[in-house]
Amino acid sequence: MRIAVAGGTGAVGRHAVAALRAAGHEPVVISRGRGVDVRSTAGLDAALEGVDAVIDALSVETLDGAESVEFFRETTQNLLAAEARAGVGHHVALSIVAIDHAPFGYYAGKVAQEELVGVGEIPWTILRAAQFHEFAAQMYDRAKVGPLRVAPRMRTQPVAAREVGDALAAIAVASPAGRVPDLAGPREESLVRMVRAYARAIGSHGWIPAVPVPGAFGRAQRDGSLLPDASATLGRETFDQWLAGLRPPR
Ligand SMILES: NC(=O)c1ccc[n+]([C@@H]2O[C@H](COP(=O)([O-])OP(=O)(O)OC[C@H]3O[C@@H](n4cnc5c(N)ncnc54)[C@H](OP(=O)(O)O)[C@@H]3O)[C@@H](O)[C@H]2O)c1
Numbered sequence: 001m002r003i004a005v006a007g008g009t010g011a012v013g014r015h016a017v018a019a020l021r022a023a024g025h026e027p028v029v030i031s032r033g034r035g036v037d038v039r040s041t042a043g044l045d046a047a048l049e050g051v052d053a054v055i056d057a058l059s060v061e062t063l064d065g066a067e068s069v070e071f072f073r074e075t076t077q078n079l080l081a082a083e084a085r086a087g088v089g090h091h092v093a094l095s096i097v098a099i100d101h102a103p104f105g106y107y108a109g110k111v112a113q114e115e116l117v118g119v120g121e122i123p124w125t126i127l128r129a130a131q132f133h134e135f136a137a138q139m140y141d142r143a144k145v146g147p148l149r150v151a152p153r154m155r156t157q158p159v160a161a162r163e164v165g166d167a168l169a170a171i172a173v174a175s176p177a178g179r180v181p182d183l184a185g186p187r188e189e190s191l192v193r194m195v196r197a198y199a200r201a202i203g204s205h206g207w208i209p210a211v212p213v214p215g216a217f218g219r220a221q222r223d224g225s226l227l228p229d230a231s232a233t234l235g236r237e238t239f240d241q242w243l244a245g246l247r248p249p250r
Pocket of ligand 1: 006007008009010011012013030031032033034036037038039040056057058059060094095096097110129130131132134135138
């Protein structure tokens with residue numbers, strides 16, 4: 001099958017692309033770096049020619065609710081409209097576990113995305129995944145107060161992006177299934193420990209203070225409200241196994 005992966009160069013999208021290729025399918029990578037912009041729609045119709053299903057693994061780097069909602073609304077609407085023009089039969093959206101359990105700017109965009117997919121014309125599947133092991137690297141790169149790197153206090157049950165990519169590829173070649181069970185990792189971790197362990201693994205030995213995020217979202221991060229529930233499917237690779245597989249620093 002010919003399957004487009006929007007965000008196919010990202011932390012999870014690249015694994016969906018690899019899994020599709022390994023299974024003998026034909027992935028079409030959609031990203032600005034590959035000349036397709038889902039916001040402006042430049043190159044989008046051409047990319048969806050002959051495509052059977054679309055996996056949406058796009059993301060935007062923002063904590064701002066309005067920006068997140070604008071990004072996920074615009075990209076979802078543009079994808080669904082282009083899919084309708086191209087006769088695509090299955091839209092697969094990747095979302096995040098517990099996005100509706102606490103108010104958070106980025107999550108507002110994901111809630112808007114899920115709503116649009118759910119009322120859209122294209123038959124759909126939504127998979128909610130827990131934070132990726134790679135989230136430790138994303139936090140290390142992005143969570144800063146001035147020049148200081150910080151680690152937010154959070155209980156999480158992280159999953160390997162590779163396993164999420166494998167799941168997305170399998171979902172995309174199957175029939176649309178609506179909301180499927182959440183996907184999380186094999187065990188609970190502390191995000192603070194993950195970020196510090198990732199920093200050491202890449203040869204960075206600076207101090208990374210643990211910070212409680214203020215407000216209701218921070219409380220939800222700390223009290224376990226953002227963990228998956230008992231119905232979640234669990235991946236196999238632990239955070240420490242993922243970390244051990246990282247290339248050592250040069
Ligand atoms: N990170 C996590 O821990 C986590 C956990 C669960 C679910 N998720 C969800 O998984 C999805 C992917 O997250 P990620 O962390 O893999 O993202 P990411 O690494 O930041 O990758 C984002 C991808 O989107 C592409 N992109 C962004 N804007 C675009 C545009 N206007 N047009 C075309 N392509 C565009 C980027 O490529 P270009 O920059 O080249 O355009 C890149 O391929 C998100 O929806 C996120 O909510 C993430």
